[in-house]
Amino acid sequence: MQAQTKKATLLLADGTLVIGKAFGKIGTATGEICFNTGMTGYQEVFTDPSYYGQVLIMNSVHTGNYGVNELDVESNSVKVKAIIGRNLEEKFSRFMATDSLQQYFEQQQIVAITDVDTRALVAHVRTKGAMNCIISSETADVTILQQQLAAVPSMDGLELASTVSTQETYTLGDENSAIRVAVLDFGIKKNILQCLVDRGAFVKVFNAKTGFETLHAFNPTGYFISNGPGDPAPMDYAIATVQQIMATNKPLFGICLGHQLLALANGISTFKMHHGHRGLNHPVKNIITGKSEITTQNHGFGIDADAAKKNPNIEVTHVNLNDNSIEGIRIKGTKAFSVQYHPEATPGPHDSRYLFDDFIASMKN
Numbered sequence: 001m002q003a004q005t006k007k008a009t010l011l012l013a014d015g016t017l018v019i020g021k022a023f024g025k026i027g028t029a030t031g032e033i034c035f036n037t038g039m040t041g042y043q044e045v046f047t048d049p050s051y052y053g054q055v056l057i058m059n060s061v062h063t064g065n066y067g068v069n070e071l072d073v074e075s076n077s078v079k080v081k082a083i084i085g086r087n088l089e090e091k092f093s094r095f096m097a098t099d100s101l102q103q104y105f106e107q108q109q110i111v112a113i114t115d116v117d118t119r120a121l122v123a124h125v126r127t128k129g130a131m132n133c134i135i136s137s138e139t140a141d142v143t144i145l146q147q148q149l150a151a152v153p154s155m156d157g158l159e160l161a162s163t164v165s166t167q168e169t170y171t172l173g174d175e176n177s178a179i180r181v182a183v184l185d186f187g188i189k190k191n192i193l194q195c196l197v198d199r200g201a202f203v204k205v206f207n208a209k210t211g212f213e214t215l216h217a218f219n220p221t222g223y224f225i226s227n228g229p230g231d232p233a234p235m236d237y238a239i240a241t242v243q244q245i246m247a248t249n250k251p252l253f254g255i256c257l258g259h260q261l262l263a264l265a266n267g268i269s270t271f272k273m274h275h276g277h278r279g280l281n282h283p284v285k286n287i288i289t290g291k292s293e294i295t296t297q298n299h300g301f302g303i304d305a306d307a308a309k310k311n312p313n314i315e316v317t318h319v320n321l322n323d324n325s326i327e328g329i330r331i332k333g334t335k336a337f338s339v340q341y342h343p344e345a346t347p348g349p350h351d352s353r354y355l356f357d358d359f360i361a362s363m364k365n
Contacts, residue, residue, distance in 0.1 A: 016124060029081045036059060043072040075164075075187075130273075157234060171202065179222070188205065252336040260299075263304075270302065277341075283295070287316060299340060
């Protein structure tokens with residue numbers, strides 16, 4: 001493969017320098033470094049809009065070995081800024097695949113670096129925390145790379161959701177359904193919408209900055225607040241809309257960024273995590289049922305656990321069994337609830353899809 005005959009350079013903001021081989025597009029890319037612990041589902045991960053603005057380490061040793069299929073996407077394009085892998089594979093074995101990972105990255109204009117000791121790199125990020133980085137297969141001049149890296153904004157305080165949101169309103173499902181869900185799109189995954197449609201909902205998806213009046217005019221039986229990238233704290237426009245939705249006392253369900261926005265709308269602050277949760281094997285306990293769930297996660301921000309537990313209007317429903325962070329809340333006296341993780345789980349286990357059933361049931365009732 002032509003790309004892998006060239007060297008590529010990875011430079012982290014703390015000065016860590018890694019040399020590997022080029023993969024995908026020959027070029028330069030920047031973003032916040034993070035890692036995913038999943039062993040499969042790489043195409044769904046790459047196209048998840050919540051990764052926008054980030055450079056992703058794939059912790060799995062082999063990535064690309066079952067090729068690329070246009071059905072295995074969560075949005076209309078790759079959303080990560082760049083990829084870091086131990087073995088990014090050009091050859092693939094799945095008969096359903098239409099392209100190799102190399103072809104896919106070239107088509108999507110994605111810069112990547114392979115032949116990297118990703119386990120050592122993940123251990124470094126786990127210790128030092130998330131930080132910006134730069135990958136280049138165009139230059140190995142560290143001075144030039146440092147200058148380019150210095151210009152990259154911090155994820156802390158960065159509003160990105162409106163960047164990946166739909167620009168055109170659209171609908172899915174049976175328009176004659178009695179279950180009508182207004183969806184605020186901050187970077188929604190296709191399979192979240194599919195989980196709603198599969199349960200009989202007619203959904204209308206709106207741009208992130210759509211005002212409450214427009215949402216209300218759809219005459220929904222419930223509201224959904226989606227996942228998405230970036231820092232939720234600067235999203236005053238969305239927080240205000242969530243507060244207006246809550247005043248209707250109609251069912252409201254938030255996932256990931258939607259969970260953080262629901263917390264902010266109820267006076268609970270958010271914070272940037274040390275290195276976030278990303279993968280498909282995170283254990284969560286449902287406090288209401290006492291059962292544990294293996295969950296899919298992708299977030300670099302969380303909600304203040306102490307503030308959530310002290311707020312008399314908040315009921316904590318789910319906690320992370322690794323670090324006790326808040327994974328789910330319910331607003332007392334309302335039909336509003338949210339989770340930090342991804343119950344649609346594409347990729348991942350389906351332990352938590354009951355949450356969609358709960359949301360549909362709340363609208364039927």
